[in-house]
Amino acid sequence: MGLPKHEHLPHYTYDDYKVWEGHWELINGIPYAMTPAPSVYHQEINGNLYAELRQALHPCRHCKVLLPVDWRITEDTIVQPDLSVLCNSTDTGAFITQVPAVVFEILSPATANKDRTIKFELYESQGVEYYVIINPQQKTAEVFRLFEGRYKKVKETTTDAVAFSLTEAAGCNFTVDFSQIW
DSSP, X not given: OOOOOGGGSOOOOHHHXXXXXXXXXXXXXXXXXXXXXXXXXXXXXXXXXXXHHHHHHTTOSSEEEEOSOOEEEETTEEEOOSEEEEESOOOOXXXXXSOOSEEEEEOOTTTHHHHHTHHHHHHHHHTOSEEEEEETTTTEEEEEEEXXXXXXXXXXXXXXXXXXXXXXXXXXXXXXXXXXXX
């Protein structure tokens, strides 16, 4: 017996997703469990990164930093980035619909492969200008920037400060000191 054919697999939508218990992501109709919960170290890094971003973006009145929140991309694709930066956003409801300018994902054993492959391609196809992959075990941050529709790695660092220049919010430039997140 071989693998099931794609057309035989269940296909879920936002209506299904919003009544599920626990933490899930839905990508192209396929559910992904967000369990186990992130480790203490993962959450510590996320908190430190959030504080660093809030301080760096304080002068910009057009951008906001969001902790995990549903990003409803389509009826069958809903993800929860660890951190997102939105520019000129009017989203205020239960989820966001706007493409974030920057997305940060902190790798965990349960999500590392998905973050490096499926979500990498998803964020690239949606036009997220910067995608930053944080590896807690190696204490590295990989910064990718969108060039002509494809991500190009612009920096990999443990302790450097990295400048971000957002084209969506003209004049919104900020720096993240990655030495402060570990």
